[in-house]
Amino acid sequence: MNRTHSPLFHISKRASIPWYISWAIRAAAIVAAMLVCALVTMLLTGADPIRIYVTIFQGSFGTVRKFWVLLQELSILLCVSLAVTPAFKMRFWNIGGEGQVLIGGLATAACMFYLGDKMPSGLLIPVMIVASILAGAIWALIPAIFKARWNTNETLFTLMMNYVAIQLVSYFCNIWDRKGSGIVGIINPNTRAGWFPVLAGRQYLLNVLVVAVLTVAVYIYLRYTKHGYEISVVGESERTARYVGIKVEKVILRTMLLSGALCGIAGLLLVGGTDHTISTTTAGGRGFTAVMVSWLAKFDPIFMVLTSFLLAFLSRGSSQIAQNFGLNHSFGDILTGIILFFIIGSEFFINYRLSFRASSEKEDGSHA
Amino acid sequence: MEEKTAAVMLRDISKSFGPVKANDRVWLDIYRGEILALLGENGSGKTTLMNMLSGIYFPDEGQIFVDGREVVIRSPKDAFDLGIGMIHQHFKLVDVFSAAENVVLGLQGKLDMKTVGKRIREICDAYGFEVDPEQKVYDMSVSQKQQVEIVKVLYRGADILILDEPTAVLTPQETDKLFAVLRNMRDAGKTIVIITHKMHEVEELSDRVAVLRHGQFMGDMLTKDTNAQDMTSMMVGHSISLNIQRPEPENPQPRIVVEGLTVRSIDGILKLEDVSFTARSGEILGIAGISGCGQKELLEAIAGLQPVEKGSIRYLHDDGREEELIGKDPLTIADLGVSLSFVPEDRLGMGLVGSMDLTDNMALRSYRRGKGPFLDRGFPKRRAEWVVNELSVSTPGVTTPVRRLSGGNVQKVLVGREIASAPKVLLTAYAVRGLDIGASYTIYDMINLQKEKGVAVIYVGEDLDVLLELSDRILVLCSGKVSGLVDGRTTNKREVGMMMTRLGGGKSE
Numbered sequence: 031m032n033r034t035h036s037p038l039f040h041i042s043k044r045a046s047i048p049w050y051i052s053w054a055i056r057a058a059a060i061v062a063a064m065l066v067c068a069l070v071t072m073l074l075t076g077a078d079p080i081r082i083y084v085t086i087f088q089g090s091f092g093t094v095r096k097f098w099v100l101l102q103e104l105s106i107l108l109c110v111s112l113a114v115t116p117a118f119k120m121r122f123w124n125i126g127g128e129g130q131v132l133i134g135g136l137a138t139a140a141c142m143f144y145l146g147d148k149m150p151s152g153l154l155i156p157v158m159i160v161a162s163i164l165a166g167a168i169w170a171l172i173p174a175i176f177k178a179r180w181n182t183n184e185t186l187f188t189l190m191m192n193y194v195a196i197q198l199v200s201y202f203c204n205i206w207d208r209k210g211s212g213i214v215g216i217i218n219p220n221t222r223a224g225w226f227p228v229l230a231g232r233q234y235l236l237n238v239l240v241v242a243v244l245t246v247a248v249y250i251y252l253r254y255t256k257h258g259y260e261i262s263v264v265g266e267s268e269r270t271a272r273y274v275g276i277k278v279e280k281v282i283l284r285t286m287l288l289s290g291a292l293c294g295i296a297g298l299l300l301v302g303g304t305d306h307t308i309s310t311t312t313a314g315g316r317g318f319t320a321v322m323v324s325w326l327a328k329f330d331p332i333f334m335v336l337t338s339f340l341l342a343f344l345s346r347g348s349s350q351i352a353q354n355f356g357l358n359h360s361f362g363d364i365l366t367g368i369i370l371f372f373i374i375g376s377e378f379f380i381n382y383r384l385s386f387r388a389s390s391e392k393e394d395g396s397h398a
Numbered sequence: 399m400e401e402k403t404a405a406v407m408l409r410d411i412s413k414s415f416g417p418v419k420a421n422d423r424v425w426l427d428i429y430r431g432e433i434l435a436l437l438g439e440n441g442s443g444k445t446t447l448m449n450m451l452s453g454i455y456f457p458d459e460g461q462i463f464v465d466g467r468e469v470v471i472r473s474p475k476d477a478f479d480l481g482i483g484m485i486h487q488h489f490k491l492v493d494v495f496s497a498a499e500n501v502v503l504g505l506q507g508k509l510d511m512k513t514v515g516k517r518i519r520e521i522c523d524a525y526g527f528e529v530d531p532e533q534k535v536y537d538m539s540v541s542q543k544q545q546v547e548i549v550k551v552l553y554r555g556a557d558i559l560i561l562d563e564p565t566a567v568l569t570p571q572e573t574d575k576l577f578a579v580l581r582n583m584r585d586a587g588k589t590i591v592i593i594t595h596k597m598h599e600v601e602e603l604s605d606r607v608a609v610l611r612h613g614q615f616m617g618d619m620l621t622k623d624t625n626a627q628d629m630t631s632m633m634v635g636h637s638i639s640l641n642i643q644r645p646e647p648e649n650p651q652p653r654i655v656v657e658g659l660t661v662r663s664i665d666g667i668l669k670l671e672d673v674s675f676t677a678r679s680g681e682i683l684g685i686a687g688i689s690g691c692g693q694k695e696l697l698e699a700i701a702g703l704q705p706v707e708k709g710s711i712r713y714l715h716d717d718g719r720e721e722e723l724i725g726k727d728p729l730t731i732a733d734l735g736v737s738l739s740f741v742p743e744d745r746l747g748m749g750l751v752g753s754m755d756l757t758d759n760m761a762l763r764s765y766r767r768g769k770g771p772f773l774d775r776g777f778p779k780r781r782a783e784w785v786v787n788e789l790s791v792s793t794p795g796v797t798t799p800v801r802r803l804s805g806g807n808v809q810k811v812l813v814g815r816e817i818a819s820a821p822k823v824l825l826t827a828y829a830v831r832g833l834d835i836g837a838s839y840t841i842y843d844m845i846n847l848q849k850e851k852g853v854a855v856i857y858v859g860e861d862l863d864v865l866l867e868l869s870d871r872i873l874v875l876c877s878g879k880v881s882g883l884v885d886g887r888t889t890n891k892r893e894v895g896m897m898m899t900r901l902g903g904g905k906s907e
Contacts, residue, residue, distance in 0.1 A: 274762045
């Protein structure tokens with residue numbers, strides 16, 4: 031009489047599951063997301079969803095140039111994500127990536143603008159590197175000092191620092207603009223002073239390589255160094271950190287310096303290696319998208335390659351749909367939203383199990 | 399004994415969490431007008447079983463009968479409708495609400511706080527609670543909060559009450575009061591289940607004992623027909639000695655000299671006042687006191703974690719050199735060659751990092767070793783393996799996050815790490831809190847072993863019986879002041895108990 035009363039289903043936490051099942055769940059989530067996107071596309075626009083998908087794909091892989099643009103987008107996004115990750119691991123919610131990138135870019139642009147004709151490129155580029163890293167680091171250090179000293183809320187503080195950075199950029203754009211439109215335009219178009227060298231005929235190759243090296247470096251830093259270990263301990267429990275004699279304030283300052291410096295490098299790559307100009311939209315929201323990249327990858331720099339690819343791919347695809355189908359760019363964003371919703375939602379099924387009534391009538395557990 | 403009716407019958411109840419069978423076909427009868435003690439080691443499935451009765455978990459298999467009728471309990475509300483209420487280890491009260499507001503929180507319908515207060519007072523008078531319906535929860539002591547939890551359950555009409563380790567947070571006096579209330583409730587015909595692993599509480603309070611081991615029901619018996627030794631054997635599966643060794647200290651030398659220590663909390667409240675004592679090598683100095691009487695501050699001050707207002711804490715090296723520890727952080731203290739280990743009260747919030755594995759938790763103490771920026775994981779890994787072997791920690795491996803281990807094993811990992819560094823001074827706070835018998839005795843043995851190695855042990859404990867059996871000397875704290883220092887071999891529970899509640903206890907050595 032082993033009858034069991036049970037509800038239709040109940041939810042229980044999984045102990046652990048093999049990696050291939052968790053990846054199968056994620057893959058299923060993407061397939062499900064594609065189906066929902068197809069449905070939404072047909073209902074809203076009447077367009078053929080298969081063609082939409084092909085277009086999304088073409089947005090990134092249609093031509094060699096598009097592929098390089100994808101790589102470039104991926105690299106910069108990954109760079110900003112790498113930057114915010116050490117802070118996040120420390121549970122310091124640095125959402126000021128946007129401002130730190132902008133300030134790094136502004137410092138780069140300032141060097142190019144004022145020093146472009148005063149020193150050779152061999153000297154100018156190192157100066158730009160130092161300036162951008164310093165600028166980003168200082169921008170991140172200010173909220174860190176307040177957090178370490180007076181325990182201010184870092185989320186609000188870093189957010190507000192973004193607006194200060196945007197206004198500063200806007201101010202300098204007006205000063206540097208020679209035509210009075212408030213747009214700087216390409217800096218040093220003729221001398222190309224401060225422009226990063228083009229490797230193997232590919233403009234973005236240098237950016238990609240720099241970020242690849244940074245990815246490995248941040249991975250090693252977080253995983254295998256004493257600093258990385260301290261960051262994890264502070265993030266998990268400040269009391270434990272103090273108990274073993276870790277100086278929490280010092281770790282916060284040091285980690286935010288690093289975080290800001292990496293953001294500064296992202297700004298450097300954007301201005302010196304890509305745009306050769308500066309505007310308030312140079313960071314392009316990457317400081318916020320990076321938060322998502324980092325979270326989705328659970329703060330693992332190697333997984334962040336995948337998640338930043340996904341987001342860059344979706345973003346390129348959205349632009350392509352907008353262009354080919356004469357749709358609003360927002361439509362692409364809707365699709366991106368649906369896909370992200372499914373991917374984030376799939377984590378629930380990785381952590382929890384749904385047991386249905388039928389499945390509880392399994393074989394009688396005869397055990398030793 | 400007169401015939402009693404089974405209020406609750408559990409039949410073939412099973413529950414698994416992943417691969418772990420928490421309960422395996424448990425049969426259990428709970429009778430009206432009876433206090434049942436549910437005994438079992440950590441992880442034996444006591445709490446899981448009761449959680450199924452109170453609607454928190456749902457059984458994978460099996461049937462539950464209440465008053466002979468089969469029932470389905472899907473939620474705590476279903477449980478309440480059947481008159482079943484559970485008082486959890488961690489209270490679930492809203493701090494800024496009054497007792498009465500907490501009691502009616504979540505109830506439907508129109509509420510008249512006057513009537514609510516009146517009914518609460520009726521309940522209090524009936525069973526002997528001391529709850530003021532108007533008092534805010536943040537103003538209450540732990541024991542008062544617990545009473546509010548019980549009143550809350552009674553207010554909702556429960557007549558089957560489950561208490562999960564209710565005495566873990568109470569002083570001896572508060573425990574006595576609670577037991578009196580529980581007896582009143584039993585005499586009024588309520589059914590009471592108390593989850594515990596304190597043997598003397600079972601003997602003192604319960605009418606019947608049911609024992610679980612590894613999720614299986616081992617049997618039940620009347621308390622008067624059994625004894626602590628038999629119950630323990632049933633619980634652990636083999637017989638276990640309930641005697642704590644107390645070897646004579648060998649050549650004790652002053653190691654830590656505390657003089658005139660005064661500590662204030664951040665809010666300016668005096669936590670320790672003019673505390674002086676000496677801890678000697680090869681000796682266990684027990685610290686007794688009602689919880690919150692400065693024990694935590696005392697240990698943390700020695701460990702360099704607590705700012706001190708005045709006084710001195712000197713560490714004496716073997717060669718007679720002295721180091722002043724006040725004003726130094728844990729790192730500086732370690733750099734002075736003072737080998738001090740500290741097992742804090744809050745294991746997963748301070749002593750260990752729950753989400754990290756055993757190796758990385760060992761590294762907390764040793765990660766600074768070696769030159770260069772890289773972390774050496776080889777050393778902590780060997781240490782983790784040593785602790786697992788030496789203390790028989792039950793874990794799938796050294797790469798398992800410590801949060802996944804049971805309370806006893808978490809404590810073994812922490813104590814193991816702290817003694818692995820061969821300390822000269824060992825500070826422990828509530829080292830066996832929440833541990834079952836087997837694990838507790840392992841910890842006592844480990845502490846004794848350190849003592850024999852010549853370590854100066856400072857042992858803050860809450861179980862007076864154990865403190866009296868284990869300590870060579872006992873320092874009694876009362877509201878942050880030294881109430882007395884007594885010899886562990888000649889004093890008794892009464893004397894120490896008096897000192898805990900009144901400065902000097904009326905008599906001193």
